[in-house]
Amino acid sequence: MKKSNRKALIAILVMVFGVGFLIFRGLSSTSVYYMTVAELKTSEIGRQLTANQSVRIGGLVVDGGTDYNQRELVLRFSLKDESDPQQTINAIYQGAKPDAFEPDIETLLEGTYNREKNLFLAETLLVKCPSKYESDLNNKQEDAK
Numbered sequence: 821m822k823k824s825n826r827k828a829l830i831a832i833l834v835m836v837f838g839v840g841f842l843i844f845r846g847l848s849s850t851s852v853y854y855m856t857v858a859e860l861k862t863s864e865i866g867r868q869l870t871a872n873q874s875v876r877i878g879g880l881v882v883d884g885g886t887d888y889n890q891r892e893l894v895l896r897f898s899l900k901d902e903s904d905p906q907q908t909i910n911a912i913y914q915g916a917k918p919d920a921f922e923p924d925i926e927t928l929l930e931g932t933y934n935r936e937k938n939l940f941l942a943e944t945l946l947v948k949c950p951s952k953y954e955s956d957l958n959n960k961q962e963d964a965k
Contacts, residue, residue: 854878857901857909860933869933876930877940882908883923890917899927899940909933913942920947 853865857879860866869875877899885898885908895917901907911929921927926948931941 857899858904858907861907871934878928880924881927888917909938909940911940911942913945918947920949
């Protein structure tokens with residue numbers, strides 16, 4: 821093998837390993853677990869989460885368990901598991917309350933969980949739009965049947 825070909829091969833290998841390393845680091849630092857409320861509280865993975873490890877959870881907003889301070893933009897609420905409503909956690913989110921946020925609405929939170937306090941500190945709050953926002957086209961199609 822010529823000396824110039826060997827240098828080119830080494831340069832290509834260094835670039836491939838460098839890009840691979842950057843992709844691996846990027847994925848490992850941004851990936852988070854997704855769990856239901858019951859999984860977070862009872863599963864082995866949920867119990868192994870540290871207090872500063874980010875996790876994404878989904879559940880339903882508990883009716884009557886919501887307190888929103890509009891001045892300080894602090895939303896306190898409880899979230900229950902969809903399949904096991906006895907499993908609940910308390911959550912705090914700092915930010916504007918979404919318009920669609922209401923009892924029994926599917927909610928997705930991302931943040932950290934403090935197991936001792938049963939408290940989830942949410943950095944991100946997403947709610948599923950309720951069916952009342954679906955278009956009239958679906959209703960008209962059902963009426964036509």
